[in-house]
Amino acid sequence: MADRAPDVSIVIPVYNEEGILREAVTELRKSLAVVREDLGAPDLAFEIILAENGSRDRTVDLARGLADEMPDVRTFSLGEPNYGKALRHGILLARGELVICDEIDLCDTDFYRRALALLRARGCDLVVGSKAMRGARDQRPVLRRVATRVINGMLRVSLDFHGTDTHGLKAFRRAVVEPLVHQCVIDKDLFASELVIRAGRADLSIIEIPVRLEEKRPAAINLFKRVPGVMRGLAKLTWVIRFGGQP
Numbered sequence: 001m002a003d004r005a006p007d008v009s010i011v012i013p014v015y016n017e018e019g020i021l022r023e024a025v026t027e028l029r030k031s032l033a034v035v036r037e038d039l040g041a042p043d044l045a046f047e048i049i050l051a052e053n054g055s056r057d058r059t060v061d062l063a064r065g066l067a068d069e070m071p072d073v074r075t076f077s078l079g080e081p082n083y084g085k086a087l088r089h090g091i092l093l094a095r096g097e098l099v100i101c102d103e104i105d106l107c108d109t110d111f112y113r114r115a116l117a118l119l120r121a122r123g124c125d126l127v128v129g130s131k132a133m134r135g136a137r138d139q140r141p142v143l144r145r146v147a148t149r150v151i152n153g154m155l156r157v158s159l160d161f162h163g164t165d166t167h168g169l170k171a172f173r174r175a176v177v178e179p180l181v182h183q184c185v186i187d188k189d190l191f192a193s194e195l196v197i198r199a200g201r202a203d204l205s206i207i208e209i210p211v212r213l214e215e216k217r218p219a220a221i222n223l224f225k226r227v228p229g230v231m232r233g234l235a236k237l238t239w240v241i242r243f244g245g246q247p
């Protein structure tokens with residue numbers, strides 16, 4: 001059993017999360033038992049990849065401790081803070097046929113259950129958890145909800161994006177999405193958006209499902225501090241995708 005490749009890899013970028021890391025991972029592993037049961041797949045094997053970079057608190061030590069203690073947890077640490085780079089590296093390390101991208105303040109196993117049911121029934125290649133579509137319930141502060149819609153609006157106008165969300169929860173068939181990960185050129189916050197946009201343009205079969213978003217703690221980085229980087233990322237993304245230019 002120890003050497004068996006996992007069926008599903010859960011990739012979670014983590015940055016300065018000493019306050020919730022151990023509890024979140026412990027809870028997540030417990031909830032996975034319920035997911036297996038709900039899916040009628042008692043043998044479904046998961047791995048959890050904690051993709052860290054740049055933390056200045058005890059996150060790295062804690063993540064390593066968890067990985068030593070728990071056979072299904074792996075971690076790596078990459079240097080300067082960079083959400084997209086960590087997520088990308090985590091996806092490329094994933095061994096499961098299916099991959100779930102989550103966030104440590106969400107660990108939304110209800111999304112896992114619904115997304116895995118769709119993927120296992122071969123209903124699609126990529127499931128995007130949307131905070132903004134009909135049926136979603138986003139309990140973040142109003143400014144953050146508005147920011148999500150503004151970014152989506154910009155992606156629609158500049159890149160002809162047809163969905164309602166690109167950031168956050170995702171699940172996909174690794175063999176189909178991995179080649180797109182290699183094509184992505186944007187890191188930081190907008191890597192996930194580039195991946196979803198490339199998936200749409202590559203005609204992958206994508207299903208958005210509504211999620212209920214309840215964060216275990218407020219976002220660590222101030223929204224306004226993220227604006228310049230996101231705007232630069234959007235400009236670069238538009239240039240690269242629309243005009244095929246090199247960054």
Ligand SMILES: Nc1nc2c(ncn2[C@@H]2O[C@H](COP(=O)(O)OP(=O)(O)O)[C@@H](O)[C@H]2O)c(=O)[nH]1
Nearest residue numbers: 013014015052053081082083086103104219220
């Ligand atoms: N590796 C890594 N993870 C990050 C970074 N910034 C945020 N994260 C993680 O990404 C997830 C979402 O971050 P959060 O602060 O809640 O921002 P949100 O996406 O706007 O809600 C959490 O698991 C964070 O620990 C980063 O620079 N590097």
Ligand SMILES: [Mg+2]
Nearest residue numbers: 103105215219
């Ligand atoms: Mg969050």
